[in-house]
């Protein structure tokens with residue numbers, strides 16, 4: 001007897017945006033792994049270009065100097081959610097892009113339109129070549145990078161919860177100082193002219209303050225499955 005062919009599920013594109021510490025990376029990785037999708041951390045790409053600029057002595061107080069070298073670094077993102085990678089000119093920078101120095105400087109670099117144009121193009125080409133689909137997380141994915149995404153999620157959480165989560169990761173970091181640093185980055189990312197951090201009109205907002213990570217993952221997986229079922 002012939003077995004009926006099962007159609008491969010269509011590639012699904014999921015955009016997850018929100019400020020720091022709302023759970024974007026942990027949720028996106030887990031959802032992608034559970035659903036067999038690729039995963040892209042766009043913040044890591046902005047951190048990588050910032051790392052290159054710091055290493056090459058670029059004056060990060062000067063947007064013209066940043067714009068002039070926006071195309072120099074070759075950034076490659078590995079999109080396996082079980083082992084996401086990021087290299088700059090062939091060097092693994094997964095560790096160095098998480099230093100306090102890069103974190104404090106990334107908003108100045110990511111605000112420069114030439115940097116955004118370059119990284120946005122890279123993100124779109126990665127997303128369109130993901131055969132089974134992809135979960136892309138960042139700040140402007142639903143609004144600018146992938147406005148036609150099948151599902152858009154905007155994660156939020158209280159400033160206190162976000163700071164507690166972040167300082168938990170940076171062992172020994174002061175919660176109050178972490179909260180202040182987050183507020184400063186939120187302000188810079190939300191007030192820049194080009195493609196600021198914002199919720200897309202058609203994004204589903206999920207407040208994660210009182211939810212466990214597992215609950216957030218389940219919520220997003222359910223929303224993806226509902227989309228696929230055409231609900």
Ligand SMILES: Nc1ncnc2c1ncn2[C@@H]1O[C@H](COP(=O)(O)OP(=O)(O)O)[C@@H](O)[C@H]1O
Pocket residue numbers: 018019020021022023024025026027165166169208211212213214216
């Ligand atoms: N709902 C949650 N409840 C408690 N901790 C969480 C939750 N979501 C994420 N975390 C933890 O908070 C930290 C920051 O999460 P992360 O996914 O890196 O956030 P983002 O990518 O938005 O900055 C991680 O240590 C993660 O395990």
Ligand SMILES: Nc1ccn([C@@H]2O[C@H](COP(=O)(O)OP(=O)(O)O)[C@@H](O)[C@H]2O)c(=O)n1
Pocket residue numbers: 019020021042043044046047106107108110111137138139140141185189
């Ligand atoms: N789509 C994106 C993603 C990140 N970014 C920038 O990159 C920075 C680092 O992003 P991230 O996602 O690694 O930040 P965390 O949430 O991990 O702290 C942000 O503060 C933004 O300045 C952006 O401008 N657009």
